[in-house]
Amino acid sequence: MNRFMLPLGIFVLLAVVLALGIRHSPEKGLIASPLLGKPAPQFSLPSLTDPVRPVRSQDLKGHWYLFNVWGTWCAECRAEHEMLLQVRRAGVVPLIGLDWKDDDAQAREWLQQLGDPYQSIAVDRSGRTAIDWGVYGAPETFLVSPQGIVVYKHIGALTEEVWTRQILPRVTGSPATRS
Amino acid sequence: MDAPDPAARDGLAGNPLVMARVVRLVVLAVGLAIAAGAWAVDPTQLSDPKLQARYVALTHELRCMQCQNESLADSPVDLAADLRREVRDLLLAGKSDEEIRNWMAARYGDFILFRPRYSLRNAWLWSAPAVLLLIGAWTGWRIVRQRTTLLPADQEPVDEDGYNR
Numbered sequence: 001m002n003r004f005m006l007p008l009g010i011f012v013l014l015a016v017v018l019a020l021g022i023r024h025s026p027e028k029g030l031i032a033s034p035l036l037g038k039p040a041p042q043f044s045l046p047s048l049t050d051p052v053r054p055v056r057s058q059d060l061k062g063h064w065y066l067f068n069v070w071g072t073w074c075a076e077c078r079a080e081h082e083m084l085l086q087v088r089r090a091g092v093v094p095l096i097g098l099d100w101k102d103d104d105a106q107a108r109e110w111l112q113q114l115g116d117p118y119q120s121i122a123v124d125r126s127g128r129t130a131i132d133w134g135v136y137g138a139p140e141t142f143l144v145s146p147q148g149i150v151v152y153k154h155i156g157a158l159t160e161e162v163w164t165r166q167i168l169p170r171v172t173g174s175p176a177t178r179s
Numbered sequence: 180m181d182a183p184d185p186a187a188r189d190g191l192a193g194n195p196l197v198m199a200r201v202v203r204l205v206v207l208a209v210g211l212a213i214a215a216g217a218w219a220v221d222p223t224q225l226s227d228p229k230l231q232a233r234y235v236a237l238t239h240e241l242r243c244m245q246c247q248n249e250s251l252a253d254s255p256v257d258l259a260a261d262l263r264r265e266v267r268d269l270l271l272a273g274k275s276d277e278e279i280r281n282w283m284a285a286r287y288g289d290f291i292l293f294r295p296r297y298s299l300r301n302a303w304l305w306s307a308p309a310v311l312l313l314i315g316a317w318t319g320w321r322i323v324r325q326r327t328t329l330l331p332a333d334q335e336p337v338d339e340d341g342y343n344r
Contacts, residue, residue: 034288101257127261134286136244136258 033134033142033153040067040144041132045122048099048107055096055122060144064093064171067142068118068158069130071102072110074138080157084117087163093143093171097121100130100138143167220255223267230270237266237276241283242291250293 035041044056068084070077087095097118099107104123111118124130133142143152143166151170154162221238225231235252241262243254251259251266262283269279283291289298297305 032288034285127258128265131261131265131286134288136287 033150035134035142035150036153038150039148040142040150041129043122043129043132045098045124045129048097048104048121048123049111049116050120055120057148060096061146061148063146065119065144066093066095066167067098067133067144068095069098069100069133069135069138069140071100071138072106073102076157077139078114080139080159081114081117083158083160083163085115086160087158088117092168094119098129098133098135099123100135101125101127143170220259221252221263223263225267225270233276234267234270237270237279238263240293241266241280242293244287244291 040057042057044054047053047055066087084095087093095118097120099121101124107121107123122129133140137155139157141154141158142150145151152166154166223234225234238252239250241251243249243251243256243259243262245256245258246254249259251262265282266279269282274282280292289296295301
């Protein structure tokens with residue numbers, strides 16, 4: 001009996017450690033953002049649609065907003081566009097776009113063809129603001145609280161499921177009832 | 180073999196045909212080595228050789244987040260070029276290597292560092308080899324001690340089959 005206790009103990013310990021590893025390992029290829037729970041990075045960038053007023057992060061404080069990084073060169077962005085339009089129609093939380101390393105004329109054409117879901121769009125030609133947000137592949141969407149804290153990040157196309165399960169409950173402050 | 184190898188017959192250096200072949204190979208190798216420079220992903224050259232050395236070291240130990248198994252220095256994607264630019268600008272602004280690593284990790288997480296850092300969260304992982312070695316040494320010591328205490332109690336000779344009767 002005693003002979004088997006030590007190996008058995010080691011086995012159980014190893015199984016627990018591995019099980020924890022599997023449970024907590026993020027989806028392959030997705031890296032948790034160190035920004036979560038931290039203040040959203042500051043930025044002040046020219047607007048894609050308004051030549052007079054720049055898009056500034058300090059103007060966004062005081063209400064929830066979704067910060068959506070996109071570009072016309074990004075195929076997944078086209079895939080999520082319909083969902084973005086749906087978010088706009090829902091009118092719960094405004095979308096702020098970051099047009100990442102893109103051509104302005106092409107970006108405007110894109111919005112004309114597909115519709116414009118954004119409240120305002122910042123133009124990041126140098127890619128510096130995207131780096132400040134820790135962006136490594138468009139599309140990426142951040143949810144920022146009225147206090148200016150990044151509370152959620154989604155990598156890849158925004159889907160109905162992410163919207164109803166992750167974003168909506170956080171904004172409305174109620175647990176997800178619909179699935 | 181029908182045709183005798185000329186190199187084997189006359190010795191390598193003596194044969195003009197072989198020499199010509201060697202010269203051609205050397206010229207090709209040197210040419211390729213020079214051409215490789217033109218294909219390099221990162222043409223950045225800082226005027227200060229000390230900064231350049233730190234730049235090369237840093238871009239090799241930071242991960243390209245898009246390709247994930249390539250360093251910033253080796254990756255041809257746009258984002259890697261942008262991040263190399265940030266490394267260069269931070270170096271020129273007088274930041275230390277550690278400050279630059281922290282700058283990157285604050286945005287992309289520790290995952291961007293190819294050289295993992297010691298932290299409370301991964302302390303158990305860092306110490307695991309030492310702990311396992313200690314467990315192994317302790318187990319070995321116990322087995323050896325157990326057997327040595329058995330030895331004086333058993334003076335019977337062992338027969339050829341190796342079984343103690």
